[in-house]
Amino acid sequence: xxxxxxxxxxxxxxxxxxxxxxxxxxxxxxxxxxxxxxxxxxxxxxxxxxxxxxxxxxxxxxxxxxxxxxxxxxxxxxxxxxxxxxxxxxxxxxxxxxxxxxxxxxxxxxxxxxxxxxxxxxxxxxxxxxxxxxxxxxxxxxxxxxxxxxxxxxxxxxxxxxxxxxxxxxxxxxxxxxxxxxxxxxxxxxxxxxxxxxxxxxxxxxxxxxxxxxxxxxxxxxxxxxxxxxxxxxxxxxxxxxxxxxxxxxxxxxxxxxxxxxxxxxxxxxxxxxxxxxxxxxxxxxxxxxxxxxxxxxxxxxxxxxxxxxxxxxxxxxxxxxxxxxxxxxxxxxxxxxxxxxxxxxxxxxxxxxxxxxxxxxxxxxxxxxxxxxxxxxxxxxxxxxxxxxxxxxxxxxxxxxxxxxxxxxxxxxxxxxxxxxxxxxxxxxxxxxxxxxxxxxxxxxxxxxxxxxxxxxxxxxxxxxxxxxxxxxxxxxxxxxxxxxxxxxxxxxxxxx
Amino acid sequence: xxxxxxxxxxxxxxxxxxxxxxxxxxxxxxxxxxxxxxxxxxxxxxxxxxxxxxxxxxxxxxxxxxxxxxxxxxxxxxxxxxxxxxxxxxxxxxxxxxxxxxxxxxxxxxxxxxxxxxxxxxxxxxxxxxxxxxxxxxxxxxxxxxxxxxxxxxxxxxxxxxxxxxxxxxxxxxxxxxxxxxxxxxxxxxxxxxxxxx
Amino acid sequence: xxxxxxxxxxxxxxxxxxxxxxxxxxxxxxxxxxxxxxxxxxxxxxxxxxxxxxxxxxxxxxxxxxxxxxxxxxxxxxxxxxxxxxxxxxxxxxxxxxxxxxxxxxxxxxxxxxxxxxxxxxxxxxxxxxxxxxxxxxxxxxxxxxxxxxxxxxxxxxxxxxxxxxxxxxxxxxxxxxxxxxxxxxxxxxxxxxxxxxxxxxxxxxxxxxxxxxxxxxxxxxxxxxxxxxx
Numbered sequence: 001x002x003x004x005x006x007x008x009x010x011x012x013x014x015x016x017x018x019x020x021x022x023x024x025x026x027x028x029x030x031x032x033x034x035x036x037x038x039x040x041x042x043x044x045x046x047x048x049x050x051x052x053x054x055x056x057x058x059x060x061x062x063x064x065x066x067x068x069x070x071x072x073x074x075x076x077x078x079x080x081x082x083x084x085x086x087x088x089x090x091x092x093x094x095x096x097x098x099x100x101x102x103x104x105x106x107x108x109x110x111x112x113x114x115x116x117x118x119x120x121x122x123x124x125x126x127x128x129x130x131x132x133x134x135x136x137x138x139x140x141x142x143x144x145x146x147x148x149x150x151x152x153x154x155x156x157x158x159x160x161x162x163x164x165x166x167x168x169x170x171x172x173x174x175x176x177x178x179x180x181x182x183x184x185x186x187x188x189x190x191x192x193x194x195x196x197x198x199x200x201x202x203x204x205x206x207x208x209x210x211x212x213x214x215x216x217x218x219x220x221x222x223x224x225x226x227x228x229x230x231x232x233x234x235x236x237x238x239x240x241x242x243x244x245x246x247x248x249x250x251x252x253x254x255x256x257x258x259x260x261x262x263x264x265x266x267x268x269x270x271x272x273x274x275x276x277x278x279x280x281x282x283x284x285x286x287x288x289x290x291x292x293x294x295x296x297x298x299x300x301x302x303x304x305x306x307x308x309x310x311x312x313x314x315x316x317x318x319x320x321x322x323x324x325x326x327x328x329x330x331x332x333x334x335x336x337x338x339x340x341x342x343x344x345x346x347x348x349x350x351x352x353x354x355x356x357x358x359x360x361x362x363x364x365x366x367x368x369x370x371x372x373x374x375x376x377x378x379x380x381x382x383x384x385x386x387x388x389x390x391x392x393x394x395x396x397x398x399x400x401x402x403x404x405x406x407x408x409x410x411x412x413x414x415x416x417x418x419x420x421x422x423x424x425x426x427x428x429x430x431x432x433x434x435x436x437x438x439x440x441x442x443x444x445x446x447x448x449x450x451x452x453x454x455x456x457x458x459x460x461x462x463x464x465x466x467x468x469x470x471x472x473x474x475x476x477x478x479x480x481x482x483x484x485x486x487x488x489x490x491x492x493x494x495x496x497x498x
Numbered sequence: 499x500x501x502x503x504x505x506x507x508x509x510x511x512x513x514x515x516x517x518x519x520x521x522x523x524x525x526x527x528x529x530x531x532x533x534x535x536x537x538x539x540x541x542x543x544x545x546x547x548x549x550x551x552x553x554x555x556x557x558x559x560x561x562x563x564x565x566x567x568x569x570x571x572x573x574x575x576x577x578x579x580x581x582x583x584x585x586x587x588x589x590x591x592x593x594x595x596x597x598x599x600x601x602x603x604x605x606x607x608x609x610x611x612x613x614x615x616x617x618x619x620x621x622x623x624x625x626x627x628x629x630x631x632x633x634x635x636x637x638x639x640x641x642x643x644x645x646x647x648x649x650x651x652x653x654x655x656x657x658x659x660x661x662x663x664x665x666x667x668x669x670x671x672x673x674x675x676x677x678x679x680x681x682x683x684x685x686x687x688x689x690x691x692x693x694x695x696x
Numbered sequence: 697x698x699x700x701x702x703x704x705x706x707x708x709x710x711x712x713x714x715x716x717x718x719x720x721x722x723x724x725x726x727x728x729x730x731x732x733x734x735x736x737x738x739x740x741x742x743x744x745x746x747x748x749x750x751x752x753x754x755x756x757x758x759x760x761x762x763x764x765x766x767x768x769x770x771x772x773x774x775x776x777x778x779x780x781x782x783x784x785x786x787x788x789x790x791x792x793x794x795x796x797x798x799x800x801x802x803x804x805x806x807x808x809x810x811x812x813x814x815x816x817x818x819x820x821x822x823x824x825x826x827x828x829x830x831x832x833x834x835x836x837x838x839x840x841x842x843x844x845x846x847x848x849x850x851x852x853x854x855x856x857x858x859x860x861x862x863x864x865x866x867x868x869x870x871x872x873x874x875x876x877x878x879x880x881x882x883x884x885x886x887x888x889x890x891x892x893x894x895x896x897x898x899x900x901x902x903x904x905x906x907x908x909x910x911x912x913x914x915x916x917x918x919x920x921x922x923x924x925x926x927x
Contacts, residue, residue, distance in 0.1 A: 015694065052885055058509070080508075083887030095878040098888070100829055104805035107897045111805065112887035120897045142832050153882075160886065335843050361847060367871055368837070369844035371863045373688050382848060409693035409870055423848070508889025509880045511819045515826025516876045520869070522827070523834050552865050556873075573823055580708050580795050689866050695873065 003164060003195050004028040004051055009065035011046060011055065018412075019046045022219040024065075030163070033186070033196040035206050035230075037243055038216035039442045041412070044199035047216070048166045051197060052086045053079050070163060083113055087157035091169040091440065093149030097141050102133075102152050105141060109160040120159075127155045131185055145321050147178025154185050165189055167198045171205065172440040175321040175468050176257050179205050201442050204248045207231050215241055242443045244471055252470040258319030258482040264491045265479075270308040271431065271462055276341035278302040278331050302327045302339070302486040309464070309481070309491075311345070314457045316477035316494070317466040324486035325466040329433045332464070333359035345430060360429035364436045366416045370408040375400055375419050378408050382426040394422045398452070414445045421452060432456055434465040438472050450475035506569075510561045517557040518573045524550050543671040547621040551678030552685045554617060559686065559696050562607040564599060567620060571595020574623065587626020594622040614679040621675030625668055699738075701810035703906040704798040707735070710913040711794045714920055727920050729759075731913075732790040735797045742801055751796075755789045804829060809896035818894065826879075830872075837871045838864070 009024040018041040026047070028034055036044040049055040050067050057079050067074040070085050087109075090096050099105040106127060110120040128134060133155055136148050144152070150170060157165060167186070171179045183205045189196055190209065200206065213230040215223040223241075225233070231246065238246055254260055279300045302324050309315060317325050331339035334355030343350040343358070350358055360382075363369055372378045379394060380386050395401045398418045403411060408419050417437060424432055434453070438446045446469065453476045457463045464481075467473065473480060473494070482489040506514075528545050557566070572595065575588040598620035605612025690696045714731050732755060739748040802810075804825050811821035841864065845851050850863055883889075 054881055054885065058881055058884065078890075079884045080887045080890035083885065083890070086885070088882070088885050090878060090882055092878060095875040096882040098825075098829065098879065098883050098886075099804040100832070101803045101805075103897075104803045107805065108883075108888075109886040111895050111897065112890060112892075114890075114892035114895045117895060117897050117899060120895065124897070142836075156886065330843075333847065335846060356847060356849070359847075363840065363844060365840065365871075367874070368840040368867055369848065371845075371848075371850065371867060373692055381850060407689065407693040409689070409695065427848070506819055508822065508884055511822040511889075512826050512880045512883065513876060515823035516830050516872055516879075518823065519827045519830035519834060520872060523831070524865075549861070552861075553869055556869055560873075569820060569823060572820060573827060576824065577827070579712065580705075580798070585712065685862065685866070690869075693870075695870070 002027040003030040003070050004197070005066070005068040006047070006050060007066040007068075009050065009063070009067065011050070011061055011063045011065075013046075013059065013061040019043055020061075020219045021046050021050075024219070024221055026214075026221060028195060028197065030195050031190075031193050032211045033190050033209060033227075034198070035203070035210035035213045036197065036199045036216055037201070037203060037213060037241075038222075039242060039444060040201075040414075042216045043219040044216050045168055046219075048088070048168050048197065048199050050074065051164065052088045052166055053077065053082050054088075080112070083109060083162075084160050085162055086164045086166065087160055087162035088166045088168065089150070089153050089157055089170050091172050093146050093153055093173060096153045097149070097156070100140055100142065102136055102139050102141055102144070105152055106133075106155045106159055109156055113160070123159050123161065127158050130158070130188055131155055145178075146173045147175065147181065147321060150174060150178065151181060151185070154182070158189070162194070164195045164197070167196070167200075169200055169440060170198070171200065171202050173436075176253065177320055183209065201244055201440070203244055203246050207246050215243075244443050244446075248470055252474065255473060255480055255482070256318050256468055256470050258323060258484050258489060260482055260490050260492070262489050264307075264488065265493055267308045267310045267491075269311045271311050272344040273304060273307040273309065273332070274342045274344065276302055276304040276307075276328070276331055276339060278327060278336055278339040280327075300486055302331055304328070304341075304486075304488055307488055307491075309462060310479055311462050312457055312460050313478040314453050314463045314465065314476050315479045315481050316473045317464055317481050317483065318468075318473070319483040319489075324483050326435060327486065328483060329361055329435055329464070329466055332431070333361045333433055335361075343431070358429055359431040359433060360424040360427050361433040361435065362417065362420045362424060362437060364439070366413070366420050367409070369420055369423075370416065373407050374405045375408055375411075375422075376404045378419055379422045379426045382423040384428075391426065394425055397425075398422050414441065414448065417449070418452070421456070425456070430461055432461045432463045434463070434467075436467055436469075437465060438467065438469045443471070446472055447475065504563050506561070506563050506565050510563060510566070511569075513557075513560050514566060514569050514573075517553060517560070518570050518577075520553045521550055521570065522574065522577055524553065542624050542627065543621075543667050544674050546624055547617075547671065547674040547678035548681065549678075550621075551617070551675075551680075551682030553682075554620075555613070555679060555682030555686045556690060556696075558602065558607065558613050558617075559690075564603050567599040567602060567616065568592070568595045571598075571620070571623065578626075587623070590626045591623040594619055610683065613683070614676050617679040617682075618672040618675035621671045621678070622668060624671050625664070628664065628667065698903070698905070699801075699909065700900055700902050700906045701798075701802050701806055702814070702900070703902070703909055704794075704802060705810075706910055707913055708791065708794050708798060710917050711735075711790050713917060715788075715790050717920065717924055721923070723923055724920060727916050728790070731916060732793065734909075734913075735790075735794040738801075739793075739797050742797075744800070747796070751789065751793045755793075758789070799828060803898070805896060806898050806900065808894065809898060809900055812894060812896070813900060822888070833875060834868070834872065837875075838868055841867045841871075 004026070006024055006026040009021050012020040021043045024047065036047060038044055046055065049059060051069055053074050055061065056063050056075060063075070069082070072082065072085070097105050098108050103124070106124050107120050110123055128137065131151055131154065133151060136144060136152065141149060141152065171182060174182065179202070186196060186198070186206075186209060198206065198210070208227070208231060210230065211227045213225045213227065214221055233246065235245065277300055281299060317328065319325055327336075330336050331341060332343070332355070334353060340352070343355055345358070370378060372381060375395065376391060379391050383391070392401065395404060398421060400415070400418055400422060403415065408416060411419065438449050441449065450472055453463050453465060457478070465472070465477070477494050479491060480494050481491050525546055528549050529542070571592050575585070575591045578591070579585045579588065598616040601612055601619060602616035607613070686696065711731055714728060736748050736752055739751070807828065808821050808825050811824065812818070845863055852860060
């Protein structure tokens, strides 16, 4: 019995060709777990939105065809009527939650549909037990890590006891351990007989979980495999479809978890980092800002007395979330004023604000660093002296010249990133920092980013990229720097085949 | 083919909440400058409309249903009360919001001129801050002095804000509201329309 | 100490009223002080020691300065700046502290349930809840944008006031709009906005502590008014 039926669907968003669907016919039986894979913009998210009703009730466009979910004709059913039937876990943990506290968020759904308090409490207890959420109860969601937030989102959806659960790239912002937990949740839901549809780029954690795998290309359902067929696909076949690998090597896993033998390799021409100590905690009554010292030990979020990094190379920064990677980047480029570390490069010492000048960080959320109304002005903004020719040359190098006068916010995620990189180049920074540049990117976009990072290093910049993405590390990282609890655990030569 | 009803729905209420939060954040940021000198308190009518023009012009394009401005005013009145800024001004705030809403509605929320006028009227809420100074003038004056404010400060304050000047202040609020709307609209066009979000 | 949100709202109301009337005699000042200390005490109960301490220090300093060192004869720029500043602190802090306490200790779910009990229309309750939920988000986004500005060296907009505002406001708005969209989608697919009346896990009930506090506050108000206007 098909619980989801998409019949002859043709869809296009108002004003954009991306994400449109062409002649899609899809029947999903109750209890099946379906994985949708394919490039960004191929239409995976549109399919999810058709099943949960966001198309057509929330996102407008031209829709032809019939969508029936658990007997409801989606076009005729209001979104709130579907709440108890279809639940959706979205990509970004930080913008899904309505409450400020975890308990309130879990019961948000049941409260909305007006259930009795007793029933709500019982559901909440069930969900908390299933997902082992005891430690994060009673806390502010703003204090949670990405992985914890995502688990709360899952709990919040599960509390409505929907028959169908949809997940739209749920692992995008998660580290390895959190993804494992997510897999556990999905497996449990599968065991409970729920119908699950997941749109994803990262495939390895769904191996042996998906019953069907559907490859979406340019709005069409181009290919389908059964779960077993998919698992036994050879590596080059997977690459042919431009999909990320299904199997992760042990070595890579250990690397991205920052679990490797402690060792720091010798570096020839190096950039030296000295006295990088920092802590987010402050003693409340101290009016004078205190200078951090090594002896502060456990209080420190970042504890690096000395570190030599290879110049002109791409260095991957790994370790689980919360271990200090972002802190490291922020302190390095000078954003954390209280961190008084020094950088020594080519004999020159850079302290305090000077670090801001030689470093440039491309943030995880690129939207926060785009300020102007055209790509060209964005790049010029970084230049100390405006130079038209140089700007055009940079734009050309990054494949952005045709977007010169387009507003940066109108570009795709990958393009925005390239604009940020162009701005970085325009600023003549010697040390370029990247915070999770490929989370949520499909394989081909990830490859492009890897290529760019290499180009930047070849041009002489030292590139440090904080990442959970194993494929990125294999593609372009010359070295890998592992952090744990704010301390350097290892620095290894990645010895990749060039 | 969605029914575009004119009733405010959950999505709209959320949008209203978000923009009210932004509005309040902007006003709080600029409002804190106020007590450096009493003249700055009076110049709220200039600074606040100009600063809040951009987010509000974006807001006008987002909901486009009756009630959007009124509810913002109601929320602002509640927030001002909760933040300890009194409740005397509440009626003024809510009424200016309601009138602003009606004006915008008459232009179906799309007419540029009506939107400008609407925002002008909306900004009359700023004068609500001055009510205590006006209505209970003599008592308030005495209160301030007893409360430790210097005679000089009090004199300056009353010079800037009194029954004679309140008319001017109201007009200024309206005028700069309109100006803020024009500037805001330009910013919205430059960025949000160009980026395709509007 | 579990207080009903309605009690907390009443507390804000009382503090607002008392602060509106200026204190002229020592007794009135004492009441004002007491009213300010109550929320600080409550903050301590909630283990928010650092914040409570900071509020206490700020208010205490401003109060001492105002009462003992500055007076209606003070002239000059420094004095008038100080007066202005201390004036605001003394005037607004009590309500601010109370508001801080209320917002920090009231969960959104409780708050919406409270609004429902007070017969506030659902739509307004939702908007108000979103306002509360969004403040920390605005802070986070703004902080991130600020960092980006620092990094690119455009904090002062290149000396241009308009650009200064533009660089801060525009990315913030884009961000908020995006987050708003996702927030709405996530909320609506979980049933917000239905015709069904919202229920609440937390059952709001006025307890002994509530009645005690409300009586205390009401009494304080009455005494204040009586002594100020009638005696």
